[in-house]
Amino acid sequence: AQSVWGYDSDNGPERWHENYPMAKGDKQSPIEINSKDVRHDSSLAPWHASYDPGAAKTILNNGRTCRVVFDDSFDRSVLRGGPLTGAYRLRQLHLHWGSSDDHGSEHVIDGVKYAAELHMVHWNPKHGNFAGALKQPDGVAVVGIFLKVGKTPKPEMKRILEEIDNIKTKGKEAPFQHFDPSILFPKSRDYWTYHGSFTTPPCEECITWILLREPIEVSPDQMAKLRSLSKSGENEAMNPLVDNWRPPQPVKGRVVRASFK
């Protein structure tokens, strides 16, 4: 049997379906978005995040990504509007990135791969808890923000990247408080939306994706910082945590809607 899933040749995206059959479903993520196939939907409402900075709890390296965890025990930090019905609770945010600046994002836009992609994961409390929400088509909403390398990095990214030094190896966790992730949003609220899945096993098809059109900028050494994380534990050989992205999956007739013309 294969070892636990990952992004290497022996346990990577091409083999996930062996232990997680949903990986071969009809509504998998990520996907490639081609503007010519996108449908502008004027009925799409704007989305709104109202996050409580006090909800941020910890930041951790789980050997597959760098994740910030929030208190989602009540409607404390929520996402509303856009394609969503009701308020979805912010549970965690994490990133996917490449071994060099020319790739790393999961969604690909008109052939463009960004250096990284940040995911803010929210769940629908009408389904009781996160585990229950995973089983529902309207269970989870993920806001995706593309990161590109540039000269005017967003100072707010600094906060996450400063913590990297405390979580270098797999299993490391550090307190991460007083953080409002909405400072990471770009100026424009324009977005694409479609129905898809988790981009990691078990690949449940429970996600309403809200992908922001405008990327945010990070600096080359901020990307280097991200790439300095290790997949392995502190007593093991350093194994750079890079290329933790799933390639685009078949669209299978799904329509991607745009909030903008």
Ligand SMILES: NS(=O)(=O)c1ccc2oc(=S)[nH]c2c1
């Ligand atoms: N990459 S993603 O589809 O946003 C994704 C993948 C795995 C996850 O586990 C939790 S918890 N939230 C998750 C979000």
Ligand SMILES: [Zn+2]
């Ligand atoms: Zn993700």
